[in-house]
Every structure is written in C-alpha cells, then in structure tokens.
Amino acid sequence: MMSLKIPDRFMNDELAEEMFGNVLFVRDQIAQHHKWFENSLPMIASENLISPLAREMLISDFCDRYAEGLPGARYYQGNIYVDRVELKAIELAKKLFKCEHADVRPTSGTVANLAVLFAFTKPGDQITVPNVSDGAHISSAKFGAVGVRGVTGIPYPFNVKDMCIDVDGAAKVIRETKPKLALFGMSVFLFPAPLKELRPVLDEVGAIVWYDAAHVLGLIAGGKFQDPLREGAHVMTASTHKTLPGPQHGIILANPKDEKMKNKLTYAVFPGVTSNHHLHAMASLCISLAEHIVFGKEYADQIVRNAKALGQAMHELGFDVLCAHKGFTESHTLAVDVSKIGGGTVCVEAMEKANIIANKNLLPWDDVNAALNPSGIRLGVQELTRIGMRESEMKEVAYLLKKICIDKKDPEEVKKEVIALKSGFKTIKYCFAEDVEAYKHYKLL
Numbered sequence: 001m002m003s004l005k006i007p008d009r010f011m012n013d014e015l016a017e018e019m020f021g022n023v024l025f026v027r028d029q030i031a032q033h034h035k036w037f038e039n040s041l042p043m044i045a046s047e048n049l050i051s052p053l054a055r056e057m058l059i060s061d062f063c064d065r066y067a068e069g070l071p072g073a074r075y076y077q078g079n080i081y082v083d084r085v086e087l088k089a090i091e092l093a094k095k096l097f098k099c100e101h102a103d104v105r106p107t108s109g110t111v112a113n114l115a116v117l118f119a120f121t122k123p124g125d126q127i128t129v130p131n132v133s134d135g136a137h138i139s140s141a142k143f144g145a146v147g148v149r150g151v152t153g154i155p156y157p158f159n160v161k162d163m164c165i166d167v168d169g170a171a172k173v174i175r176e177t178k179p180k181l182a183l184f185g186m187s188v189f190l191f192p193a194p195l196k197e198l199r200p201v202l203d204e205v206g207a208i209v210w211y212d213a214a215h216v217l218g219l220i221a222g223g224k225f226q227d228p229l230r231e232g233a234h235v236m237t238a239s240t241h242k243t244l245p246g247p248q249h250g251i252i253l254a255n256p257k258d259e260k261m262k263n264k265l266t267y268a269v270f271p272g273v274t275s276n277h278h279l280h281a282m283a284s285l286c287i288s289l290a291e292h293i294v295f296g297k298e299y300a301d302q303i304v305r306n307a308k309a310l311g312q313a314m315h316e317l318g319f320d321v322l323c324a325h326k327g328f329t330e331s332h333t334l335a336v337d338v339s340k341i342g343g344g345t346v347c348v349e350a351m352e353k354a355n356i357i358a359n360k361n362l363l364p365w366d367d368v369n370a371a372l373n374p375s376g377i378r379l380g381v382q383e384l385t386r387i388g389m390r391e392s393e394m395k396e397v398a399y400l401l402k403k404i405c406i407d408k409k410d411p412e413e414v415k416k417e418v419i420a421l422k423s424g425f426k427t428i429k430y431c432f433a434e435d436v437e438a439y440k441h442y443k444l445l
C-alpha cells in the first residue's frame with residue numbers, strides 16, 4: 001500500500017500542501033467517476049471495458065519505457081522483454097485477422113489513419129472517402145487526418161434510407177477521381193461497406209483499398225461482420241477499444257500488395273507518426289487479442305443479437321430507430337431519430353441524469369451546423385454485452401429509455417431503476433478472469 005502523505009521535509013511547505021491538495025482532488029474525481037460508472041449504463045458506441053488482466057498491463061513498468069523501431073532493431077537498450085511481447089502481439093493479431101502484416105505500434109486509431117495517409121499519399125492528392133455527415137469518422141474530413149496530410153477527400157454518395165454507401169454513385173466517383181487510396185468505414189457503422197460490390201471498379205483504377213475498422217474490429221474478428229481483408233481491402237486500421245475490448249491504442253492489419261507497400265506502412269508508423277508506442281498499452285493489447293481469440297466469437301454474436309433486440313424493443317415502444325426495414329443494424333450500433341421528442345441534446349442530457357450515457361449524433365439529413373443539437377442519438381451495446389447483458393436486459397433498457405425520452409419522466413426517478421438493473425452486472429465477461437468484480441478492480445490505493 002502506498003503511503004499517501006507529504007514527505008517530512010516538505011511538511012509546512014505551502015506550495016507542497018497546495019499541490020498535494022490537487023493530487024487528492026484528482027483522486028477524488030476518479031473515485032467519483034468510478035462510482036458513477038459502476039451505477040450507469042454506458043452506451044457510447046466507441047467505448048468498452050478492458051479485461052482485468054489487460055488492465056493490469058497498463059500500470060506495469062512498460063508504461064515507463066521507450067522502444068523505438070522494430071523488435072530486434074531498436075534504438076534503445078532495455079527492450080528484451082518488450083520485444084518478446086511485441087512479437088507475440090503481432091503473431092496474435094495476424095492469427096486473429098488472418099493477415100500477413102500487423103503493426104501494433106500506432107497509439108490510436110487516428111494515428112494509424114495518419115500512418116496510412118503518410119504511406120500512400122502526398123499533399124495535393126485526391127482520395128475517396130465516406131462523408132462525416134453520413135457517419136464517417138473525423139479522420140476522413142478536411143478538419144481531420146485527411147486535411148492534416150493535405151489531401152482532398154472526395155465523398156461517396158450515401159443512401160440515407162438504407163444507411164450505406166450508394167454503390168452506383170460511389171463507382172462513378174471512384175472512376176472520375178481515380179484515387180490512389182479509397183477509404184471505407186464509419187463511426188455510425190450500421191451495415192457493411194460495399195467492398196465486394198465496388199471491388200471491380202477499385203481494381204480498375206488501381207486504388208489501394210483502406211478500411212477503417214475501428215468500430216467493428218471485434219465483430220470482424222468474431223466473424224459477425226464483413227471480412228474486409230477478404231473482400232478487397234489491402235489495409236485495415238483501427239482503434240482497439242470498441243467492439244474489440246482492448247486498451248486505448250491502435251493497430252494496422254494488412255495484406256500488402258508487395259514488399260514495397262509493407263515497407264511504406266512500417267516506415268510511416270515509425271519514424272512517421274509515432275516515436276515510442278505506449279508499451280503498456282501494446283502489452284495490454286496483446287492480452288486482449290489472446291482473450292478475443294478464445295471469447296471473440298461468442299462475444300461478437302451476443303453483441304449483434306443485443307443490438308438487434310434493443311432496436312426492435314425501442315421500435316415497438318415508439319422510437320424512430322433507423323432502418324427498421326433492414327433489421328436496424330448488423331453491428332453493435334443503433335441510430336435513432338429523436339427530432340420529434342426534443343432532439344439529440346435534450347435526450348442525451350436527460351439520459352445522463354438517469355445514468356444512461358450515450359452521445360447525440362448528426363443524422364445524414366442534418367445540417368452540419370446543427371452538430372450541437374442534432375436529430376439523432378447513437379447507441380452502442382458492446383459494453384452492456386461485455387458485463388453479461390442479453391436480449392431480456394435490452395428490453396429493460398428500451399423501457400428505461402422510453403420513460404426518459406418519450407414519457408419525459410423525472411430522470412432522477414428513472415436513475416433508481418437504472419442502478420437496480422446495473423446492480424446485477426458487476427463483472428466483466430468474455431475474458432479469462434470473469435470472476436473479478438469489475439469495479440473493485442478499479443479501486444485505487
């Protein structure tokens with residue numbers, strides 16, 4: 001146990017006392033945050049809980065070290081065990097995603113995206129991208145990674161009824177643009193991208209096909225979403241903490257066309273967009289990959305079942321869940337039009353008061369300037385699934401959402417029901433240490 005006190009030689013030192021007060025303040029905020037989330041239903045589609053064994057790695061000595069370069073070819077000494085872990089992570093990533101090349105050094109999904117842009121484009125190029133207002137990640141916007149690289153993203157037309165890229169329109173854009181790089185993947189990722197359908201035209205123009213799998217990485221690994229590397233993608237980037245329930249980190253997975261392409265990717269990660277690569281997170285990712293190889297199929301299966309069940313229950317209770325005609329979703333995510341019941345901001349703020357955490361979201365027909373009060377909310381079920389919730393709990397969640405958003409009941413009253421529901425779900429499933437109480441594990445010294 002760490003002794004929580006000011007060392008004697010700094011006793012009665014005003015600055016030390018003030019700063020120690022700040023330390024205690026931060027610890028208290030974290031403790032309160034943990035208590036809040038212990039009693040909440042987190043439904044942000046881009047988050048998850050890492051397993052107890054993966055979490056342990058984050059406070060290991062790896063968090064204090066440097067390892068630039070590749071295993072066996074480092075710029076620093078002291079990497080004997082780091083190299084072994086990194087090689088193991090690469091091996092497991094290749095096994096899980098059935099690919100020839102894996103790089104576990106990007107420190108986030110956006111950093112992985114910057115690496116791909118750095119590898120395969122130069123400023124002034126045009127690439128094709130999904131549109132942010134249709135649910136793409138900010139990486140593909142001029143104010144995101146694409147803009148940082150100085151390339152122009154030409155958007156694919158989008159079918160708003162079916163919430164997916166319009167194939168004929170996209171084929172036309174690809175033929176006209178002849179992009180070096182064609183990006184697919186969304187942050188509101190309800191249905192697979194039309195890779196198979198567009199493959200002939202992508203081949204025709206010789207584009208490198210890049211798939212941002214951040215949201216659906218765990219579903220892909222679990223065999224419950226499209227398999228981009230088999231459907232025509234050459235390179236897949238992702239963050240590793242959404243449906244793949246790992247640490248906050250990034251990854252690049254690829255079947256490069258040739259050695260030159262692989263080398264470009266490797267060089268782009270280091271020295272391109274990383275120096276050190278957060279070794280503690282890399283080790284944590286290695287454990288998450290091992291666990292997902294065992295538990296990923298059943299986890300991915302339950303996530304998709306839960307998302308569909310929540311969509312159906314909300315639809316039956318009067319919510320305008322998008323794409324009822326397509327079964328609402330094939331992923332972990334639902335998009336709901338709440339414009340007739342107060343709008344996205346009103347709904348998510350009331351939900352937060354009731355301890356249900358989600359985000360407001362632009363829907364494709366919203367004006368981008370409406371980002372602060374859009375028509376939609378986005379819901380993800382991957383974290384509720386991770387703590388063991390199934391279809392029957394999804395019905396309960398739908399009722400709670402109705403009480404808050406449609407019936408406009410006092411959120412403080414609904415909160416009591418949320419806390420009661422959550423009280424039965426205190427451990428993390430689909431991992432080796434399933435018996436560890438999740439929120440005990442978070443307790444600090």
Ligand code: DSN
Pocket residue numbers: 045046109137187
């Ligand atoms: N901003 C994240 C999301 O919520 O989709 C992705 O980085």
